[in-house]
Amino acid sequence: MKAQSGRVFRLRARGPVACFSRPEMKVERVSYEVMTPSAARGLLEAVLWKPAIRWQVHEITVLAPIAWTSFRRNEVKQRMSEGVTFFADDSDRRAQRNTVALRDVDYVVSASFHLTEKAGPEDSVRKFEEMFERRLEKGQTFQAPYLGCREFVAAVEPAPEQVRPIEPELDRSLGWMFYDFDYRGEETVPLFFEARLERGRMKVPTLEQVLKAQVGAGEERR
Numbered sequence: 001m002k003a004q005s006g007r008v009f010r011l012r013a014r015g016p017v018a019c020f021s022r023p024e025m026k027v028e029r030v031s032y033e034v035m036t037p038s039a040a041r042g043l044l045e046a047v048l049w050k051p052a053i054r055w056q057v058h059e060i061t062v063l064a065p066i067a068w069t070s071f072r073r074n075e076v077k078q079r080m081s082e083g084v085t086f087f088a089d090d091s092d093r094r095a096q097r098n099t100v101a102l103r104d105v106d107y108v109v110s111a112s113f114h115l116t117e118k119a120g121p122e123d124s125v126r127k128f129e130e131m132f133e134r135r136l137e138k139g140q141t142f143q144a145p146y147l148g149c150r151e152f153v154a155a156v157e158p159a160p161e162q163v164r165p166i167e168p169e170l171d172r173s174l175g176w177m178f179y180d181f182d183y184r185g186e187e188t189v190p191l192f193f194e195a196r197l198e199r200g201r202m203k204v205p206t207l208e209q210v211l212k213a214q215v216g217a218g219e220e221r222r
Contacts (some may be wrong), residue, residue: 001099001206003065003115004114004115004125005112005113005115005125006053006112006113006129006182007112007129008058008111008112008116008126009044009110009111009112009132009133009136009157010022010108010109010110010161011044011047011050011108011109011111011156011157011158011159011166012063012106012107012108012109012152012157012158012159012160013035013040013105013106013107013108013109013145013147013154013156013199014063014064014089014105014106014107014155015105015152015153015154015155016103016104016146016152017101017102017103017105017147017152018031018035018036018101018147018152018153018154019031019099019100019101019102019147019148019149019193020034020036020039020057020102020147020148021102021148021149021180023115023190026131027079027097028097028098028099028100029097029098029099029100029101029134029149030084030100031100031101031102032174032177032178032195033066033102033174033197034060034062034066034150034174034177034195034197034202035060035105035107035109035147035148036125036177036178036179037057037060037177037180037204038178038179038180038181039147040060040107040109040111040204041055041111041180042115042145042146042157043145043154043158043173044057044109044111045140045142045178046141046142046143046144046145046146046155046156047061047132047135047136047141047145048128048131048132048135049142050128050153051116051118052115052116052118052119052120052123053114053115054056054111054113054114055111055112055113055114055220056111056113056114056118056206056207057109057204058110058111058203058204059109059110059201059204060107060108060110060201060202061107061108061109061110061163061165061201061202062107062165062166062197062200062201062202063106063107063108063164063165063166063200063202064104064105064166065166065167066073066166067102067104068096068100068101068102068103069100069101069103070098070099070100070101071098071163072096072098072099072100073091073092073096073097073098073099074094074095074096075095075096075097075135076086076091076093076094077093077094077095077200078093078113081082093136095166101148101152103120105147108159108163113128113132121151133193136156136157136158137158139157141154141156146158149196150159156167165201166200166207167197170195171196171197171198171199172196172197173194173195173196173197174195174196174202175194175195175218176193176194176195177192177193177194177195178190178192179191179192179193179204179205179207180193180199180207182207182211190212191210191211191214192214193205193209193210193213194213195218198214
């Protein structure tokens, strides 16, 4: 019987600016203190994305002190979608908004993948492990990896054997953090989890654990 899950990989991502936007901020962009699991998965998928695999982030290690920066940007107020076209320099569709972002970020993402129901008979865990290792070593990506917003480009590389997280006294709760979207039902549902930074590391629960906690919280409210 073929293995269905790959081994744990460690990817280092860093950049001068990052913004992992909090969804409760409707007008101004304000970043979470630490990279979200969905943003980490986006980095992994920039290196290797296939319908046959699904990444699971296990841990995000914070290597650089959490530092902030803010600036104003000109943004369009409307999303481009099917049937909607407009010019980006149309003054009626532009607005100047403030962004509170992170600066000089440095993370190590620990993650593994499992085969999905779209994996064919020719697909195997080892095949995709070798593919990911080779692409990460060579710096190959399907798209430019980014840190929350596409304009904040990330440098990704294999993580070193030894990493030093930020100071352990920064252990604290990070509050409710966006986990990912649940696309399985008729409606797309955002999922959240209670994030905590412990000795410079944030543990990321599995999708099953997040769904179970969400159901439990709903029952308590009733």
